[in-house]
Amino acid sequence: MSRITVEKLGKRYGDAVVLERVDLDVESGSFVAVVGASGCGKSTFLRILLGQEQATTGTVTVDGAPIAPEPTPDRGIVFQRYSVFPHLTALQNLMLVADFRDGGPLARVFGLRRRQAREESLAILERVGLADAAGKYPSELSGGMQQRLAIAQTLLGRPKVLLLDEPFGALDPGIRAEMHALVADIRAENPMTVVMVTHDIAEAFKLGTRILVFAKVRRDPQFPEAYGASIALDRPVRPDAPTHAEDVAAVAALLGVPAH
Numbered sequence: 001m002s003r004i005t006v007e008k009l010g011k012r013y014g015d016a017v018v019l020e021r022v023d024l025d026v027e028s029g030s031f032v033a034v035v036g037a038s039g040c041g042k043s044t045f046l047r048i049l050l051g052q053e054q055a056t057t058g059t060v061t062v063d064g065a066p067i068a069p070e071p072t073p074d075r076g077i078v079f080q081r082y083s084v085f086p087h088l089t090a091l092q093n094l095m096l097v098a099d100f101r102d103g104g105p106l107a108r109v110f111g112l113r114r115r116q117a118r119e120e121s122l123a124i125l126e127r128v129g130l131a132d133a134a135g136k137y138p139s140e141l142s143g144g145m146q147q148r149l150a151i152a153q154t155l156l157g158r159p160k161v162l163l164l165d166e167p168f169g170a171l172d173p174g175i176r177a178e179m180h181a182l183v184a185d186i187r188a189e190n191p192m193t194v195v196m197v198t199h200d201i202a203e204a205f206k207l208g209t210r211i212l213v214f215a216k217v218r219r220d221p222q223f224p225e226a227y228g229a230s231i232a233l234d235r236p237v238r239p240d241a242p243t244h245a246e247d248v249a250a251v252a253a254l255l256g257v258p259a260h
């Protein structure tokens with residue numbers, strides 16, 4: 001597990017300020033759900049946590065160390081539309097991750113470890129409901145199936161920090177509920193720190209242990225790009241208050257949407 005510390009983070013693209021004064025300390029093992037209006041900088045924030053994007057000001061550390069600019073197996077991400085490798089079957093896509101996790105990208109895993117990697121890959125395919133699709137190529141899978149394969153791929157990497165950018169948005173409600181249960185199970189098996197962006201307030205309260213609302217705290221109607229979003233609300237999800245009615249209302253009010 002990993003502790004994430006964000007201090008005085010700011011991000012601008014040209015003259016447009018996207019994020020400003022973001023301060024955040026995420027305890028190891030937390031599940032932080034981030035909500036906010038479209039375009040307020042949530043994905044940008046995740047890309048900074050991934051190391052894919054540089055902050056303009058401020059610092060981000062994981063367990064006290066700056067974020068490495070290149071991907072590492074410690075951090076896994078699932079995007080809203082994740083592209084898996086098109087020239088590999090579902091099983092091969094997963095075995096590639098197991099190879100990478102167990103020995104780095106150039107390592108070949110032989111013998112017993114390879115058999116274990118295959119078994120583990122088949123097991124997670126089963127858990128995401130793709131057992132019958134092991135030999136299929138991504139182009140032969142529906143969008144929702146590809147997304148489930150992408151989720152399986154990231155979970156198989158057993159990242160210490162899991163970043164989720166609306167990973168369930170395109171899935172139908174039944175499958176989405178199954179994926180929620182899978183993420184909860186995998187978290188129980190392999191403790192990890194999760195930051196998830198979602199548009200769905202109910203999903204945020206269902207999965208999160210803490211809810212953040214990103215919104216502009218300062219505004220200038222003449223110059224809308226002069227100020228960026230920061231954390232406008234930060235609430236723990238209290239297990240003893242199963243309906244979260246007051247907190248849901250506070251989040252919905254900030255987002256300008258009905259609280260139901």
Ligand SMILES: Nc1ncnc2c1ncn2[C@@H]1O[C@H](COP(=O)(O)OP(=O)(O)OP(=O)(O)O)[C@@H](O)[C@H]1O
Pocket residue numbers: 013018036037038039040041042043044045
């Ligand atoms: N590479 C980039 N260059 C210039 N502007 C960018 C870049 N990436 C994002 N932006 C701008 O930064 C702002 C924040 O974008 P971002 O995708 O982080 O928002 P978001 O909150 O994730 O939105 P959504 O909920 O719609 O996915 C937007 O105005 C976007 O146009």
